[in-house]
Amino acid sequence: MNTKVQEITEAFKFRHACKLFDKNRVIPEETFNMILEAGRLSPSSFGLEPWKFLIVQSKELREKLYPISWGAQNSLDGASHFVIILARKKIDTLYDSEYVNHILTDIKGFSPDVTEQFLKAYELFQKEGFKLLEGDRAIFDWASKQTYIALANMLTVAAMLGVDSCPIEGFVPEPINKLLEDEGIIDGKHFGVSVMAGFGYRAEEPHHPQTRQAAKDVIQWIK
Amino acid sequence: MNTKVQEITEAFKFRHACKLFDKNRVIPEETFNMILEAGRLSPSSFGLEPWKFLIVQSKELREKLYPISWGAQNSLDGASHFVIILARKKIDTLYDSEYVNHILTDIKGFSPDVTEQFLKAYELFQKEGFKLLEGDRAIFDWASKQTYIALANMLTVAAMLGVDSCPIEGFVPEPINKLLEDEGIIDGKHFGVSVMAGFGYRAEEPHHPQTRQAAKDVIQWIK
Numbered sequence: 001m002n003t004k005v006q007e008i009t010e011a012f013k014f015r016h017a018c019k020l021f022d023k024n025r026v027i028p029e030e031t032f033n034m035i036l037e038a039g040r041l042s043p044s045s046f047g048l049e050p051w052k053f054l055i056v057q058s059k060e061l062r063e064k065l066y067p068i069s070w071g072a073q074n075s076l077d078g079a080s081h082f083v084i085i086l087a088r089k090k091i092d093t094l095y096d097s098e099y100v101n102h103i104l105t106d107i108k109g110f111s112p113d114v115t116e117q118f119l120k121a122y123e124l125f126q127k128e129g130f131k132l133l134e135g136d137r138a139i140f141d142w143a144s145k146q147t148y149i150a151l152a153n154m155l156t157v158a159a160m161l162g163v164d165s166c167p168i169e170g171f172v173p174e175p176i177n178k179l180l181e182d183e184g185i186i187d188g189k190h191f192g193v194s195v196m197a198g199f200g201y202r203a204e205e206p207h208h209p210q211t212r213q214a215a216k217d218v219i220q221w222i223k
Numbered sequence: 224m225n226t227k228v229q230e231i232t233e234a235f236k237f238r239h240a241c242k243l244f245d246k247n248r249v250i251p252e253e254t255f256n257m258i259l260e261a262g263r264l265s266p267s268s269f270g271l272e273p274w275k276f277l278i279v280q281s282k283e284l285r286e287k288l289y290p291i292s293w294g295a296q297n298s299l300d301g302a303s304h305f306v307i308i309l310a311r312k313k314i315d316t317l318y319d320s321e322y323v324n325h326i327l328t329d330i331k332g333f334s335p336d337v338t339e340q341f342l343k344a345y346e347l348f349q350k351e352g353f354k355l356l357e358g359d360r361a362i363f364d365w366a367s368k369q370t371y372i373a374l375a376n377m378l379t380v381a382a383m384l385g386v387d388s389c390p391i392e393g394f395v396p397e398p399i400n401k402l403l404e405d406e407g408i409i410d411g412k413h414f415g416v417s418v419m420a421g422f423g424y425r426a427e428e429p430h431h432p433q434t435r436q437a438a439k440d441v442i443q444w445i446k
Contacts, residue, residue, distance in 0.1 A: 005257045008380055012264040034228045040441055041235040041433075042375065045392050049436055055444045107434050129395050134360065141364040145371045152265065152375035157231055169268050172352050185445060210264075211330050213272055218263055221278045222408060 007160070015159035016210060018166045021078030021200040031161050032081055035199060038157035039085070039150040046122055048103055050088035050143035051150055052191060054180075055081055064179055071170010075198020079166070084176075085151055086186060087143040087194035090136055095123040099190075144194040151195055158199055168196040230383070238382035239433060241389045244301030244423040254384050255304055258422060261380035262308070262373040269345055271326050273311035273366035274373055275414060277403075278304060287402055294393010298421025302389070307399075308374055309409060310366040310417035313359055318346040322413075367417040374418055381422055391419040 027035075039053055056062055062076045075082055092099035096119070104110045104118060126132045132139040151167060158165045176193045180186040212218075250258075262276055279285055285299045298305055315322035319342070327333045327341060349355045355362040374390055381388045399416045403409040435441075 002253070004384060005253060008257060008383060009260065012261065012376075015266070017266065017270075030225070030228060034231060036438070036442055037232065038235065038379075040435055040438060043238070043240065043378065043390055047240075047434075049441065051441065053442045055442065058445045061445055103436075107436055108431070109434070125393065130392060137357065137361060138364070141361070141368070145364070145368050148368045148371040149375040152372040153235075153379055155266065155372075156261075156376055156379060160231060161227060167266060169353060170348065185443070208331070211270075211332070212264055213326075213330055215259070215263060218272065218274065219259055219276045219278065220408070222281045222284055 011156065011159040013210060014162075015155060015165070016206045018079075018164040018198070018200070018202050019074055019207070020203040021074065021080070021164070021166075021198065022203040023078045025080060025201040027080040027163055027199060027201075031163060032199065034161060035081075035154050035158050035163065038153040039083075042146075042150040042153045044146040044149060045142070046118075046125075047108065048093065048100060048146075049107075050093050051147045051194070052086040052088075052186075053150075054084040054086065054185065056084060057081065061183065061185075064183075065176070068175045068179065069168070069171040069196070071168045072196050072198065075166050075168060075196070075200075078200060078203065079198030080200035081198070083154070083197045083199065084180075085147045085194050085196065086191040087140060087147050089143070089190055089192055090139045092190050093132075093139055093143050095119055095126050140192060147194040151197060154197065154199075163199055164202045165200075166198045168198065171196065234379065234382040236433060237385075238378060238388070239429045241302075241387040241421070241423070241425050242297055242430070243426040244297065244303070244387070244389075244421065245426040246301045248303060248424040250303040250386055250422060250424075254386060255422065257384060258304075258377050258381050258386065261376040262306075265369075265373040265376045267369040267372060268365070269341075269348075270331065271316065271323060271369075272330075273316050274370045274417070275309040275311075275409075276373075277307040277309065277408065279307060280304065284406065284408075287406075288399070291398040291402065292391070292394040292419070294391045295419055295421065298389050298391060298419070298423075301423065301426065302421030303423035304421070306377070306420045306422065307403075308370045308417050308419065309414040310363060310370050312366070312413055312415055313362045315413050316355075316362055316366050318342055318349050363415060370417040374420060377420060377422075386422055387425045388423075389421045391421065394419065 066076050104115045155165045181188045327338045378388045404411045
């Protein structure tokens with residue numbers, strides 16, 4: 001087996017949802033920046049990057065999140081870095097939004113012609129492809145799917161750098177959004193919480209071995 | 224910068240949505256197996272692996288997919304390997320489903336007590352946490368989110384191994400599902416298409432430089 005394949009395999013075996021973080025260990029700056037870059041440089045549908053990464057280091061905010069995020073308590077308590085990934089709402093992801101136009105024009109540097117063509121395809125995709133205009137939840141969940149790409153890359157890159165992590169869906173979105181709005185951290189018209197993750201170092205080995213369905217049960221070749 | 228950080232950074236710069244694949248180059252078996260393993264070993268909410276990976280190598284099936292998958296045409300035509308990632312439907316992901324019970328009992332090896340506790344938390348999460356029972360789309364989109372974790376890991380691992388890829392949302396789900404059902408490949412009661420990806424080798428360099436929003440615009444520290 002070649003070295004790279006071996007290294008990658010080891011990272012996938014190393015990664016688990018860390019239940020207990022070592023409170024005394026801090027991720028070095030260069031390492032955590034790489035984890036963040038893995039999120040920022042992630043691909044997203046139509047390249048729209050419909051996300052934002054909040055790094056919650058404030059003890060005060062972590063304490064406020066604690067009672068309303070049952071699945072995050074171990075991370076809030078002991079993780080070196082705590083990340084909330086926000087997804088953009090319909091106001092920003094809709095085909096004729098200011099945000100989409102900003103990305104195409106200012107970030108991608110598209111000409112007006114290319115922008116127009118792109119937006120036609122994007123409108124068709126939203127209306128007739130993935131039917132994202134069925135409701136506010138459908139289009140938000142779609143933006144949220146993109147944040148799971150960023151999440152995955154952050155977890156995997158962390159594991160490659162020997163950093164443990166815990167992805168978190170164990171919360172009720174509404175009170176989290178309300179807290180972040182009340183604290184003046186997010187504008188709830190544009191953003192909502194999608195998923196969270198703690199990053200740090202394990203304080204103990206996992207209690208359970210990693211289990212997965214066999215390859216034959218999840219992989220099907222059509223030759 | 225340490226070597227690993229440098230290697231990872233290079234992989235993220237290398238990866239782009241490949242528009243034109245070299246039809247003559249085939250991904251070596253060991254390499255493609257690692258890409259598949261990155262999908263299979265991906266984490267998922269509650270560890271339920273609500274996915275399946277179809278590897279479409281049949282020329283005949285690729286030709287049938289071609290007219291109903293506008294965003295996949297380059298990949299169907301030239302990619303060494305073409306993957307359809309399926310997500311599981313409500314019948315399998317609901318808290319009292321046979322599939323969930325199978326994963327807990329047969330895959331994770333939980334005792335009846337642990338299974339019961341787990342299912343209580345899972346039911347609460349579905350009903351009151353992420354409110355997945357709002358409709359069939361909400362719970363399917365949630366399973367689909369998990370498949371984006373697998374997708375991301377496959378794309379990133381491919382890039383680390385020098386393999387190009389193209390993630391694909393450019394299709395209308397219904398006709399794809401119908402085709403896969405008609406061909407006897409999937410049982411539409413249990414699975415639906417979530418996302419696709421082509422893997423292979425670029426036939427030309429990307430036409431556009433990689434662009435992303437600046438770190439300051441997507442990353443916010445709360446200290």
